[in-house]
Amino acid sequence: MLILWDIDGTLLRGKGLGKVVTERAIAEIFGVQADLTHHYFGGKTDWGSLLEILVPLGVEPERVAESLGIYMVAKARHMTEVIDQYNVRPLPGAMEALTAMRQRPNVAHGIVTGNVQATVPVKLRAAGYDPDWFPIAAYGHESVSRNDLPPLALQRAAALTGRTFAPSEVWVIGDTVSDIECARASGLRVAVVTTGFDSRENLQAAQPDYLVDDLRDLLTVL
Ligand SMILES: [Mg+2]
CATH class of the missing domain: 1.10.150.240 (Putative phosphatase; domain 2)
Known part of the structure; x- marks a missing residue:
């Protein structure tokens, strides 16, 4: 995964x-x-x-x-x-969910973000995340459209791990309708959390595979 x-x-x-x-x-x-x-x-x-x-x-x-x-x-x-x-901090449950996911065997972790590359480690470190936890990434200076970013991440994942991930093995986890759309554009699975920018109603309407209020809720289903 x-x-x-x-x-x-x-x-x-x-x-x-x-x-x-x-x-x-x-x-x-x-x-x-x-x-x-x-x-x-x-x-x-x-x-x-x-x-x-x-x-x-x-x-x-x-x-x-x-x-x-x-x-x-x-x-x-x-x-x-x-x-x-600024009070940059993990959202409730996010650090705990990531920490638990990182302890699982055979799960690779990456970042797909609208942020330009140079700002990503600054933000992650400020919230207590180690940028090295995410050896795969695609960034917001690489395309105008978020839909172009998951294919870049998949190419880099293949180069790094030496294996190809089937779309059904790949999860995008985000907080917006755009995250859902970028996953679907590449045939990927997607889970969204209500701690961010878009409302629960708008997220629900975009039909993610999972919609949760706390990322820890994903630990029982992913
Ligand atoms: Mg977001």
């Missing part, structure tokens, strides 16, 4: 951190002041969010694409500077 974990709203939360750090990195790299008070980040890739924010402010999509490398370095630096001011 391969489990592909989402980060924000699933493994951890850091209320307000994303908006502040994104505003600062955008100002530094693109020279514009973005007000993200009403921007909805849930389930989106950082690349997708940047296009939504910056194109209306007159930044060309090509410039966004070309700047992703320097943007993520800047964002990780801003995040490192301020993260102690």
Whole structure:
């Protein structure tokens, strides 16, 4: 089995951190002041969010694409500077569920996240997760669409482990309708938790395999 974990709203939360750090990195790299008070980040890739924010402010999509490398370095630096001011912590049950899953034989763990790569270890460590627990990953600077990320993770899982995972052996665990959609786009199984961005009603309507209020509830079914 391969489990592909989402980060924000699933493994951890850091209320307000994303908006502040994104505003600062955008100002530094693109020279514009973005007000993200009403921007909805849930389930989106950082690349997708940047296009939504910056194109209306007159930044060309090509410039966004070309700047992703320097943007993520800047964002990780801003995040490192301020993260102690935010209460970044595991969501209830998340650390316990992950710890129990990691003790099982024949289960590989990866990350599928909308976050750009450079910020992922900063966030994980702040919440007490070791980034080395997730040797497989696909990130939010690698595509505008989250649906493109699970295939990247599956390729990397095969390269790392030397075996191919059948879609029925792969679980995406997330907190948004986008997590459900990205799993289904690759024929994967999907479980979602109500600790994050999307409402229980919206998650239910998107028909995940499992919908739980606490990730520990997955330990009896996965
Ligand atoms: Mg999420």
